[in-house]
Amino acid sequence: MIDVLIFTRWLIVTWQEKVDLFLGYLSNSRGYSSHTVAGYKGDLSHYATYCQEKDVNPAVPPRGFLRGYLAYMAECGYARRTVARRVAALRAFFRYQSQLTGSENPAEHIHTPKLRRSLPRFLSEEQVEALLQAPDAKTVLGCRDICILEFLYSTGCRVSELVGLDLEDLNLPAGCARVLGKGRRERVVILGERALIALERYLSNGRPKLVQGQSSQRALFLNRFGGRLTDRSVRRLLDKHADTAALDLNVSPHTLRHTFATHLLEHGADLRSVQELLGHANLSTTQVYTHVTKRRLYQEYLAAHPRA
Template structure:
């Protein structure tokens, strides 16, 4: 990678992290996608980003399909490159965005995976215990299920962000956007118990930081730490497969809609900018209704 590409990539990564406030994982994928494209440029003898034109984008798209990437991966890679050129155009570093008109492959929409209510009860039952880590795990699971927040938002909750009187949390979301989320008395009780007893014990009187959730050594809990804890819970609950924190977000939205919540309210609670992002959950609830009908109606 030449000096120009390296400098532009560094500036874009900085923009993604600081201004857009994207997660470490998202930034890592963007970097990999762009480095792959830079390798393609080198293969084609393209020395500068200003030399990239629309046919190059079409050729790169063809190359991705030849390498048998899935539609979702191809769409993500093209989106990454398009965003990169958009940034460069905004900074007057290139004259045009050759990927602006490049059509992305249509993707098959997958219905979000979620837990049924009896499965959630199994997960909560798996968190029972008198030790400090069990109290922490209960509070973590209750907050994720009660609020539907992203794992990145969860690990960044600070003590000052929680209002027990109004049962709200001030959340810092994607793109530095902030919102207020609600939680109920189950989460309130679990978090209060954790804060009063377990959190202090886990910090061993040594750590000094404002983050709500801590690891076994008292430091702030990381996104990987949350994944590790949740997989431990699902294993203890004897449920099959692995749990991803986003499944609890999907579960939160699906259960609200199943119990009569309107789409706009769920959109606000999830922090979605577009209603179309929330509408996927209506397909989930309709599928749930269909399966229930087919299972229980005598003439289905």
């Protein structure tokens, strides 16, 4: 049943106001990160530009119009992943519009292009060791960076979870920390012995020199000016230390997350346990790591077996 009042209000606001309401819903009600929300905004903007060129109201596309938009993107040579992401944004927007007003969902029957699922890249244990040894432990920033690298590898947390940590999220006596993941789902991550040592050194020797007298600052990881570290800064410091360690590959925070999961499975961890540690809602998301470990096992077989 359509709520006539809500439906009427929705009809009279502009497309941009509709998008802003939708993005606010993603951020406030669904707990999506600012980067995810920005991605949705960009994808909806691309769709709106196409609609403008075709003189079509983007909120009420005629039947078959969305399939035409997909065909247009294919003709332009957009990558399947880009097309799939934009389709997902449209489906989410029109589902929100339909739920809000009770109107028909024009994106209900459009399908996301099938993607070839690439295997996650990860570091060997030797490469991890080289990376962890790269920062200069004698400097304040080096002390902080060692702590960050140890924390990422020990917990497998996302970079957004890392930079969102506050002091009260730590429970050092219990060897764990509380993080806020996707969809604002809270979970506890376990800190290994080396990560705990790095944290204690950072809290006693590094952070006090970075906080610069700002006693109200609760963020765990700080930049050189005493403010909360951003995920972009973490990516930059990883690039820097990967270069120092002479790692001839692109290392991102998510690479360490992949490495965490892969090494756990290689050393006999249960898949369900790895799912819980990563904070995956679905086991199928975690299962990709079993393909990685099987591939590596096959490579080791070929290298070691005399009749391989």
